[in-house]
Amino acid sequence: MIEFKPAKNNEITATYNGLWLHSSYNPSKEAERFAESLQPAKSDRFIIIIEPALSYCASFIKKRFPDKKTGAIRLVKDFSDYNGNFDFIIDLSNEKKESFSEIIFNTLGEEKIYSTYFADWEPSRKSFTEMHEECINAIKTCMEKSKTLLVTREYFEKKWFLNTLNFIKYTKNTVKLCKKIDRDILIIASGPSLHENLNTIKTYRRNFFIIVLSSAISVCSKNNIIPDLCMSTDGGFWAGEHLKRMPEKSVLALSSESFCSRRILEKCNILPMQYEDGLSRSILERADLKELLKIKRNGTVSGTALDFALDYGEKNIYFFGLDMAASKGFQHEQPNELEINNSINDFKLNSLEKRSFKSEKSSASLNIYLQWFQNKKINNRKVFRVIAKAQNSLGDIKDIPPDNFSDYCKNMNSEREKSQYFENNDFKVNMNKLSESSNQIFSDKNMRQLFPLTSLSLEHNPDNEELKSRLNNERAELKKKLEELNRD
Numbered sequence: 001m002i003e004f005k006p007a008k009n010n011e012i013t014a015t016y017n018g019l020w021l022h023s024s025y026n027p028s029k030e031a032e033r034f035a036e037s038l039q040p041a042k043s044d045r046f047i048i049i050i051e052p053a054l055s056y057c058a059s060f061i062k063k064r065f066p067d068k069k070t071g072a073i074r075l076v077k078d079f080s081d082y083n084g085n086f087d088f089i090i091d092l093s094n095e096k097k098e099s100f101s102e103i104i105f106n107t108l109g110e111e112k113i114y115s116t117y118f119a120d121w122e123p124s125r126k127s128f129t130e131m132h133e134e135c136i137n138a139i140k141t142c143m144e145k146s147k148t149l150l151v152t153r154e155y156f157e158k159k160w161f162l163n164t165l166n167f168i169k170y171t172k173n174t175v176k177l178c179k180k181i182d183r184d185i186l187i188i189a190s191g192p193s194l195h196e197n198l199n200t201i202k203t204y205r206r207n208f209f210i211i212v213l214s215s216a217i218s219v220c221s222k223n224n225i226i227p228d229l230c231m232s233t234d235g236g237f238w239a240g241e242h243l244k245r246m247p248e249k250s251v252l253a254l255s256s257e258s259f260c261s262r263r264i265l266e267k268c269n270i271l272p273m274q275y276e277d278g279l280s281r282s283i284l285e286r287a288d289l290k291e292l293l294k295i296k297r298n299g300t301v302s303g304t305a306l307d308f309a310l311d312y313g314e315k316n317i318y319f320f321g322l323d324m325a326a327s328k329g330f331q332h333e334q335p336n337e338l339e340i341n342n343s344i345n346d347f348k349l350n351s352l353e354k355r356s357f358k359s360e361k362s363s364a365s366l367n368i369y370l371q372w373f374q375n376k377k378i379n380n381r382k383v384f385r386v387i388a389k390a391q392n393s394l395g396d397i398k399d400i401p402p403d404n405f406s407d408y409c410k411n412m413n414s415e416r417e418k419s420q421y422f423e424n425n426d427f428k429v430n431m432n433k434l435s436e437s438s439n440q441i442f443s444d445k446n447m448r449q450l451f452p453l454t455s456l457s458l459e460h461n462p463d464n465e466e467l468k469s470r471l472n473n474e475r476a477e478l479k480k481k482l483e484e485l486n487r488d
Contacts, residue, residue, distance in 0.1 A: 002078040014053055016127040021053040028056050035060035040117035043459040044068065046108075047117050048090070050135055051075040051124035058085035073104070075124065075131045092135060100138035101145075110146035110153075114456050150453040157279070157450045158474070159235045160257035162481060164280040167256040167272075168287050168434070169485045170265040174272055174427040175251055177293060181313040181421060183209045187305045188227070190216040191323030193387045196402050198223050201320065204409040208318075209421070211253075211309065213301050214242040216321060221245040228421065229271065231308070232258050233301045240264075251422055253308070255295065256280045271422065279449050283441060288430040300369045303376075310381060317383040318405065324370045325391035373397060435486045442475050450474070 005024075007013040013022040023030040034057050040047055047061055048071040061070050069087045074080065077093040090107045092100050108116065118139055125132045186201065186208045188194065194216065201210075202225055212220050212227035214234065220227060230246055231253040232239060240259045246252060246268055253271040254260055257280050274284055274292035284292065298304045302322055309317045374395040383397045386405045393399075434441075448455040451474060458467040 002076065011056075012054060019123065019127045021121075021123045021127060022056065027054065031056035032060045034121070035064050038064075038117070038119055040065065040068065041460060043115065043456075043462075044117040045115045046071060046112060047119065048073060049086075050118065050120050050132065051079075051128060052121045053079050053082075053124060055079065055082040055085040057121070058082075073135060075128045075135065092131070100134055101141040104138055105142045105145060108142070110149040111452060111456065113142050113146040114150065115459070147453075150456065154451055154453040156235050157452070158478075159259070160278070160280060161283075161450060161478065163235055163259055164256040164283050165482060165485050166262065167254070167258075167260070167265065168284070168289070168429050169431070170262045171270050171272065171427060172266045173268065174270050174425040175422040176291075176425040177271065177312060177421060178423040179419075179421060181209045181309075182315065182419065183207070184316045184318065185309045185313045186210045186318050186320065187302065187309060187322075188212045188216045188220060188225075189302050189319065189321035189323075190219060191321035193323050194219065194321030196388055197320050197386055197405070198225070200402065200406045200409060201225055204412070207409065207412050209313070211305050212250075213305060214239060217242055218245045221247065226250065229253050231301055231305050232260065233273075233298070233304050235259055253293075255304075256284060256292075269422070272425075272427070279446055282446070283434070286441065287434040288428065299372065303369070303372055306373075306376070306383070310378070310383075317381065319383070319385045319397065322373075322385050322394070323387070323391070324366065324373060324394065370394075431486050435482060438479055438482060441482070442479055447471060447475055450478075 001017060002021075003015050005013055005015065007023060007027055008025040009028075011027050013020065013024055013027050015021060038047065038061065046069045047065060049057060049061075050073045052058065052072050055072065058070060058072075071088045071090060072083070072086045073090045074083070074093045077091075080093075083089045088107075090104055092103060098106070105113065120132075184207070188201070188210065190213065198219075201208075202223055205225060209229075210225065210227045211229045211231055212225075214230065214232040217227075217230055226247055227250050229251050230243075232243060233255045235257050237259055240261055243252070243260060243264055246264060248268070251269045251271050252260075252264070253273055255273045255275060257275070257278070272289070272292045273295045274289075275281055275297045276294055277297060284290070295304055296307045298307065302319075306317070306319075370392060374393065376395060376397070378396040384400050384405075385394055385397050386402055387399055388401055390399050440446075451471060454467055454471055454474075458464060458471065461467065
């Protein structure tokens with residue numbers, strides 16, 4: 001229980017279950033000494049105090065470190081009246097579905113966490129022992145996650161940039177969505193549960209608008225299911241393998257950051273998609289490509305497909321193969337292009353069984369994708385997952401068994417005439433203007449986005465010549481890539 005009392009110098013102090021949260025004599029002097037003891041690095045942009053109670057320390061921290069933002073992590077709600085003393089608050093006092101680490105990470109993000117100095121208000125550490133320990137563990141989790149994400153971004157940002165340049169240079173035949181999709185939409189992913197629905201999809205295919213995710217293209221091709229739209233958003237090279245079986249008459253919805261071979265960019269009908277953030281958007285605009293289909297950034301193509309269906313469709317949405325769970329044996333319905341590639345190197349000591357066993361373990365990324373679907377709010381639309389026996393729940397996405405979907409198909413109106421949802425798009429690229437913008441494209445700000453971990457490490461170690469040289473070499477290499485594209 002929190003009790004507020006006057007200190008000897010008439011300032012307000014407080015206790016929790018008899019333990020002092022501030023000095024009983026002079027809380028301000030105690031707070032000033034605390035501020036003087038802090039030792040953040042010069043490169044730290046944020047100072048966060050874990051439960052500073054009445055927050056006397058805030059003004060002294062601001063005075064000593066005027067160039068840094070100050071924040072507080074609240075473990076209890078009793079001190080909310082003092083939140084205004086800080087620049088921002090991370091509230092862990094209320095009961096929420098989110099874990100401490102989710103709240104902290106969602107408030108700060110990976111770059112801010114990497115540039116934050118966390119400090120204990122010692123009396124709170126002793127008073128709120130369990131919550132404090134949970135908070136410290138959450139901070140450690142966030143630090144590890146931040147480092148992992150920065151490493152991942154460092155790896156992929158460059159790939160996304162180069163993919164965007166290839167997309168601009170080699171995309172030839174583009175289309176645009178000319179009207180809302182007025183049929184039920186089927187989104188086909190490649191989970192093993194897809195198998196039990198293939199015959200129904202094939203039988204009633206003409207009644208639906210079908211979106212096939214890249215990893216399920218081979219399955220649909222084998223079963224003569226011709227999609228209205230294929231979709232790919234993955235920036236890695238191996239994702240491009242799935243596109244080998246792209247039906248020539250289908251449309252490929254492709255973000256500029258996605259990996260796609262030159263052959264497909266030149267021959268297929270492309271529905272260009274543009275994220276609403278990121279360096280790729282700036283590059284597309286500098287090349288005079290501004291009226292592309294807007295999509296939300298998402299960690300998985302199935303999430304992008306759902307947002308697309310919600311934004312551009314009008315009726316029900318049905319997911320197939322969206323297992324979002326590890327399973328025995330193959331993790332994808334067969335045939336799968338990556339499995340075909342992997343099987344070429346199978347031998348006695350590196351067998352199919354050995355590979356399958358490794359993939360049967362649930363991954364961290366799979367859990368992140370699952371949580372996204374579980375937390376996704378779907379308003380005024382009906383979205384279903386067709387699956388016989390699910391291992392999990394997807395929140396607002398309701399599960400229905402295959403028989404129910406089959407009955408729904410049988411009761412639909414007879415086959416309708418195929419609608420035209422796409423029309424040719426005038427895709428004119430101004431490569432000269434893009435090349436002329438080279439200095440802006442490779443500005444320090446954009447280099448920080450392309451190489452976030454190296455840039456942050458350089459901020460923490462500004463005299464590190466190796467890091468400086470690495471960043472300068474990367475800038476020169478990317479400029480050369482842009483010049484080569486312009487000459488081709």
